[in-house]
Amino acid sequence: MSFFTMDKVKKVFMNGELKEEILKGIDLSLQEGEITALVGASGSGKSTLLTIAAGLQSASGGDIIFEGENINTMNLEQIRKIRAHKFGFVFQFAHLVPFLTVEEQLLLMLNISESKLKKFEQKREIDRILRLVEMNRRKYAYPSSLSGGEKQRVAIARAIIHKPKVLFADEPTASLDSKRSQDVMSLIRDLTKTLNITTLMVTHDEEMLSYADHIIKMNDGVILHNEDLTPKL
Known part of the structure; x- marks a missing residue:
C-alpha cells in the first residue's frame, strides 16, 4: 500500500536572474516494505528529490503526502518531528560520533527521537538491533576501530533504532568495496522486508539495483522510466 506520495513536485533555484528548474x-509513490532506487547522471535531480522527500529542503511546488499529511505545507518544527520520529537516514559516509561507542551512537538516536522506552528497555532494544545488523559483539567499540563496512552497519542500526516508517539512503555503498557494498545492500533489503520499512535510495552503482523493488531513472529533473521489479501474482 502506498502511503508516501509526491504529486507534481517542483524545485526551482535562482542563479542570479536566471531561474534554474531542478x-x-x-x-x-512509495510502497511499504519495498526499496525504490533513484538512478541517473550527476545533475539529473535524484539527490534533490530524495532530500525534498526527506524534508531536508522544501519543494517550490507540489504536494508531498506522508500518512495523509502534506509535508510541503508544514512548518519547520512539524518537519523536524517527523524526521526525528518517523524517518531514518543513511548516507555515503557513516558520520559516527568519534567519541561514542557503538552502543552510545544508538542511545543518542533514541534520545533525539524522544524515545518513551525506559533505560533497561532501551538497552534491550539496542541489543536486538545490533544483532540484526550483526554488530552486537562490537557494541563497546569506538568508530576508530571499525572497518568501513562495520561503520555503515552501525549507521544503519542508528537509522532504524527508533522504528522509522521511511528510510532514506543517499549512496549508502559509494564508499565501500564491491563485497562490502553487497553485504550492506543485502542488509538494507532484509531490514526493509522484515521491519516493513519504506526505503528510498539514491545510487550510481548499477550492481545495487538488483536489490531494489522499483527503479526510477531520472534525467534533467524528470522521470524517464519507472520499472517495477516486484513479483506479479
Missing part, C-alpha cells in the same frame, strides 16, 4: 513536476 525538478519539473515529479509524481512518485
